[in-house]
Amino acid sequence: MRLGVHVPIAGGLLEAVARAQRLSCTTMQIFSRSPRGGPAPALSCEMAGQFDRARRSAGLEPLAVHGPYIINLASPEPAMWQQSLRLYREEYARCTALKAQYLVTHVGSPRGDAEAPAIARVAEAVSQTLESCDSDVMILLENTAGSGQGLGCRFEQLAGIRAQVRDQRRVGVCLDTAHSFAAGYAIHTAQGLQRTLEEFDRTVGLAHLKLVHLNDSKVPFEARVDRHWHIGQGHIGSEAFGRIVTHASLSHLPFILETPKSTEADDQRNLAAVRRLAAGSSAPRPRTMKRRTHAAARR
Numbered sequence: 001m002r003l004g005v006h007v008p009i010a011g012g013l014l015e016a017v018a019r020a021q022r023l024s025c026t027t028m029q030i031f032s033r034s035p036r037g038g039p040a041p042a043l044s045c046e047m048a049g050q051f052d053r054a055r056r057s058a059g060l061e062p063l064a065v066h067g068p069y070i071i072n073l074a075s076p077e078p079a080m081w082q083q084s085l086r087l088y089r090e091e092y093a094r095c096t097a098l099k100a101q102y103l104v105t106h107v108g109s110p111r112g113d114a115e116a117p118a119i120a121r122v123a124e125a126v127s128q129t130l131e132s133c134d135s136d137v138m139i140l141l142e143n144t145a146g147s148g149q150g151l152g153c154r155f156e157q158l159a160g161i162r163a164q165v166r167d168q169r170r171v172g173v174c175l176d177t178a179h180s181f182a183a184g185y186a187i188h189t190a191q192g193l194q195r196t197l198e199e200f201d202r203t204v205g206l207a208h209l210k211l212v213h214l215n216d217s218k219v220p221f222e223a224r225v226d227r228h229w230h231i232g233q234g235h236i237g238s239e240a241f242g243r244i245v246t247h248a249s250l251s252h253l254p255f256i257l258e259t260p261k262s263t264e265a266d267d268q269r270n271l272a273a274v275r276r277l278a279a280g281s282s283a284p285r286p287r288t289m290k291r292r293t294h295a296a297a298r299r
């Protein structure tokens with residue numbers, strides 16, 4: 001399986017690769033800049049080249065870049081839409097320089113405006129961005145938890161955007177497990193997962209699913225709030241993640257964890273949990289349990 005985490009870039013791009021390597025990742029996701037705004041740090045050809053060589057020799061494939069949150073391609077305000085488009089084009093060019101495979105994109109909020117024109121605005125921004133740059137980078141529309149006035153919590157909406165983009169070959173979808181669950185897709189049960197994937201196939205098409213964000217949910221089913229949690233410790237649960245990572249329609253895809261972390265050890269624990277589940281064992285094995293077993297054996 002191809003498994004990785006969202007890696008911070010605070011220490012620089014080469015440190016991000018080193019960190020992914022320490023965690024034995026086989027794929028990775030980064031921000032290319034601060035996700036909450038401010039000018040993007042300069043990206044020299046030399047730095048981009050060094051990063052690309054380091055990443056490839058570490059076997060980290062594919063590279064996904066998550067777009068900044070301040071972009072709203074669905075905005076009904078022309079000035080905000082233009083500003084978002086300018087930033088988005090800049091981000092797409094940065095992904096191209098970094099030789100990323102994917103730019104993960106939140107489709108934004110229509111701020112109370114109707115759905116159809118909002119979908120058209122996102123599709124137009126994506127089309128113009130793809131036309132602005134000779135690039136192989138694929139744009140992945142990410143499904144959302146459905147909070148507030150956001151767009152993109154229903155698969156039909158993502159399919160609708162993709163259908164209106166002029167160069168559809170460079171547009172796919174990223175599915176986030178925590179967002180799907182919070183938006184009302186019952187991926188926590190065996191039957192619900194099957195139905196969800198069937199619905200995805202009918203609307204978007206499973207061939208266009210390129211990446212999975214693997215996150216447990218701190219909030220219950222259909223809560224419509226985006227709260228990522230540690231794998232197996234949230235409302236989706238270990239059993240469900242075992243089914244997700246081994247499902248025939250998903251197991252070939254890259255999985256990226258965006259679970260909470262204060263240190264690398266948090267990522268280590270979540271990666272270990274996923275690897276156990278992928279190997280077919282769902283029993284958690286914290287160290288304390290092991291110690292107790294040894295003690296029992298000695299008695």
Ligand SMILES: [Zn+2]
Nearest residue numbers: 142176213258
């Ligand atoms: Zn995500």
Ligand SMILES: [Zn+2]
Nearest residue numbers: 176179226228
């Ligand atoms: Zn999220």
